Amino acid sequence: MVSYSQVLQEAEARVNLPEFNPVGLFGDSIKVQLPEGFVDASDFRQIPDNQEVFVAADSSESSDNSIIIELVERLESDDPGATPATADINAVRAHYDEISSINSSISRAKVLGLVPLDVSTLPRTTTAYMITGTQIAEKWGKNHNADLMYLVLTLAVVRLPDNSTDVLISFNSAVKCSEQAVRLFTENDDIDSIVLLRIGLLQALCRKVVESLEVVHWGLFAD
Numbered sequence: 001m002v003s004y005s006q007v008l009q010e011a012e013a014r015v016n017l018p019e020f021n022p023v024g025l026f027g028d029s030i031k032v033q034l035p036e037g038f039v040d041a042s043d044f045r046q047i048p049d050n051q052e053v054f055v056a057a058d059s060s061e062s063s064d065n066s067i068i069i070e071l072v073e074r075l076e077s078d079d080p081g082a083t084p085a086t087a088d089i090n091a092v093r094a095h096y097d098e099i100s101s102i103n104s105s106i107s108r109a110k111v112l113g114l115v116p117l118d119v120s121t122l123p124r125t126t127t128a129y130m131i132t133g134t135q136i137a138e139k140w141g142k143n144h145n146a147d148l149m150y151l152v153l154t155l156a157v158v159r160l161p162d163n164s165t166d167v168l169i170s171f172n173s174a175v176k177c178s179e180q181a182v183r184l185f186t187e188n189d190d191i192d193s194i195v196l197l198r199i200g201l202l203q204a205l206c207r208k209v210v211e212s213l214e215v216v217h218w219g220l221f222a223d
Contacts, residue, residue, distance in 0.1 A: 008132065011196045011199055012203045013200070014197065017205070018035045018036050020033040020034060020035055027217075027220075029215070029220035030069075031213075032214070038065075038067055050072065052070075054067045054068075065172065066170075066171075067169070069168070070168040071165055071168075071221075072165070073166070075094055092114060092131050093114070095166065096133065100133060110135065111131060111132070112191075113130075114130070115129065116129055116130075117129060117130050117156060117158075122160070125160075125161050126161075127158075128210055130154065130155070131155050132202070135150075136149070148179065149174045149177065150174065152198055154202035154203055155168060155170045155171070158210065160221070163221035173198050173202060177195070
């Protein structure tokens with residue numbers, strides 16, 4: 001597998017971050033900083049109680065740009081011999097695979113990187129990781145024609161062992177691509193430069209959001 005570590009770091013370093021605003025989640029039990037340009041999807045559609053969903057306000061850019069914060073039961077390792085770090089990484093991959101599997105992929109997905117994140121605002125037992133990947137899928141338009149799309153998913157998994165909870169923060173984006181880009185992606189592990197810049201942006205946003213995450217009312221996680 002091609003190592004994308006340096007490529008992704010360079011893409012992230014080129015990003016100009018937007019302004020961020022404080023947002024209260026789950027009845028203000030959690031506070032976080034989110035980038036400008038996203039609106040609360042619950043204002044116009046029903047959202048599950050364990051989710052907060054924000055979508056790009058500028059539909060001319062892409063209606064598929066979204067940020068989803070979800071509270072789920074903590075995944076425990078079924079391998080009694082696994083180290084804590086290995087158990088964490090396996091859980092992160094499992095969460096990522098479950099989220100990415102809902103897309104109608106027409107070529108194999110690639111996981112490009114998985115790195116730990118700073119969560120100094122949360123209890124010392126907390127661990128967090130960022131995983132990024134991309135795949136090709138078909139998006140059907142109004143004229144019943146399918147556009148080929150790069151689907152980019154950057155997922156932060158914040159693990160709260162004391163509360164039996166995993167906090168999933170996913171950053172989703174779709175970028176149109178050509179058949180040549182699909183071939184290069186599938187056969188040679190090449191990723192379009194525009195897509196790399198989008199990945200850099202999502203990763204930079206992800207780091208900023210996770211660093212700002214603060215739990216105000218821990219009763220949110222009570223059984």
